[in-house]
Amino acid sequence: DAGVIQSPRHEVTEMGQEVTLRCKPISGHDYLFWYRQTMMRGLELLIYFNNNVPIDDSGMPEDRFSAKMPNASFSTLKIQPSEPRDSAVYFCASSLGRSGYTFGSGTRLTVV
């Protein structure tokens, strides 16, 4: 199994630009999560899906953030427009039920 695959690994963009992060969960997993990690705030849950349906997006900081999961093997997290304070490492994770998460390698986003 290739694990949870995220792309890109690094993204540097200018303030105001649109950023799209991508995630392929482990095949067969029914939960998918998007997290953001910073030194100041630690690991924050942004949104999670169950069977491709968004369940809780209360962690999405602003309307500038949106996430989709069009099918069981793909999800995107979009930031439009991006701001310097969005700079962080964004992790996607998937799980089968309550078995604990498998995290992707993360996307390090820098907004200048």
Place this chain on the structure above:
Amino acid sequence: QKEVEQNSGPLSVPEGAIASLNCTYSDRGSQSFFWYRQYSGKSPELIMFIYSNGDKEDGRFTAQLNKASQYVSLLIRDSQPSDSATYLCAGGDGGGSYIPTFGRGTSLIVHP
């Protein structure tokens, strides 16, 4: 507000010693607890989970759960320099949604 608290450390132990990492949680209804290890610049990796009061052992790792005291710990026996990492505790949501809340993590340094 459900919270999981950890001492940020760093906890420094000599090679071969027992490292004890601790975590407290506020949601008395939490049912499941997870320990993740995160090396610098890497993604969190699940190393242990525990659902029942008492101890659970896996190799050099022992997770301990005391629901009455709302306390979870991770013991690492015969600590090795390769165990140096940040250890994240996560407590499951007792409200039925299952989604765990992560602590900020404890940095462990094992020195030769």
